[in-house]
Amino acid sequence: MNFQLTVLAIALALSGCTGHAARERLGIEDATVLKTGIGASQDEAAGAANAQWIGAYVPIGNSRTALASLQQRLDQLPGDKTGYFHAKAQCWIDAAQQARQANDHWGFVEEAIGQAAVITMSLENGTPLSAANPVLRTVSTVRPDLWQIVNTIKADSATAQCPEAQQPLACAEVELIQAGHDAWARNFASAEKRLPEIQGKLRKSAETALQCVQAKQVSVAPMRAQQNITLRADSLFRFNGANEAAILPAGKKHLDDVVTGLSKVSAIRELKITGYADRLGSDVYNQNLSLQRAQTVMRYLRGHGVTLPIVALGQGSANQVVTCKQTKHDELVKCLAPNRRVEIQFLVAGS
Known part of the structure; x- marks a missing residue:
């Protein structure tokens, strides 16, 4: 019609x-x-x-x-x-x-x-x-x-x-x-x-x-072009922090922007939030840290009115996006920053 x-x-x-x-x-x-x-x-x-x-x-x-x-x-x-x-x-x-x-x-x-x-x-x-x-x-x-x-x-x-x-x-x-x-x-x-x-x-x-x-045609178009966003953990949380108390002011601003964006797009049917850690620390520690960060982001979105189905996962130190060979600890931590991240995938209706 x-x-x-x-x-x-x-x-x-x-x-x-x-x-x-x-x-x-x-x-x-x-x-x-x-x-x-x-x-x-x-x-x-x-x-x-x-x-x-x-x-x-x-x-x-x-x-x-x-x-x-x-x-x-x-x-x-x-x-x-x-x-x-x-x-x-x-x-x-x-x-x-x-x-x-x-x-x-x-x-x-x-x-x-x-x-x-x-x-x-x-x-x-x-x-x-x-x-x-x-x-x-x-x-x-x-x-x-x-x-x-x-x-x-x-x-x-x-x-x-x-x-x-x-x-x-x-x-x-x-x-x-x-x-x-x-x-x-x-x-x-x-x-x-x-x-x-x-x-x-x-x-x-x-x-x-x-x-x-x-x-909707205007607002859904950019979401279809970029169905994932990546948030640097260092801008979301204090170093090694993962609960809501550890969320930085800049991190809250990033998440508030996500909430605002979701309120304007009705084609999203589900969110998939995945946390990642760098390679420093044990596998168990990194797995727990990455999962806790994803769950904290999920709870924050829920607490600010997002009612869509959400899946929260932790992938530990998997899928590293940068490789660093620095020998000094501070320089290595800085280089590995892109690996410490939370990815939000928007599953669009019909996709």
């Missing part, structure tokens, strides 16, 4: 068909809504409350209390609050508040509370959620062309990988459903007034997803 086409489609959708009634511009296909006046249906097909609806929503009772409780629960949820489902729950709460303030007694307030409650409860319990939109008693479909754009954006993998694009998409869906409620209640003008904001949110979602794709 080319998101530039999506943006173009949304831009085209902004131009309404002038010279027609609001009801016609909304593209309503529901015959029960199209028919008004004497003889208009008032049965269940037209949205009359049935036993199932009453059983589901009457227990809500005081809508003000229910909304306040839901808002508190949603605010207390840990983690990212900009994702699709958190945003959708918030927009359902907002829609219910707006309908309640407008003294809407058709049942949409209760339905919106119900949708917010289902999402909030699932987020609290960690249970799977469906991104499909519900069929509600008090809602008719309006602007099928906009729903087609919604589904196109939602189905694109770029949106799934771009949280910033999900919030406006989720709220556009809820607002389009709310416009459908206005139409169901024969308030066609109010339904149409919602459309510019809905279209703006859809355009923002599509454009943001496209920007995410472009940013």
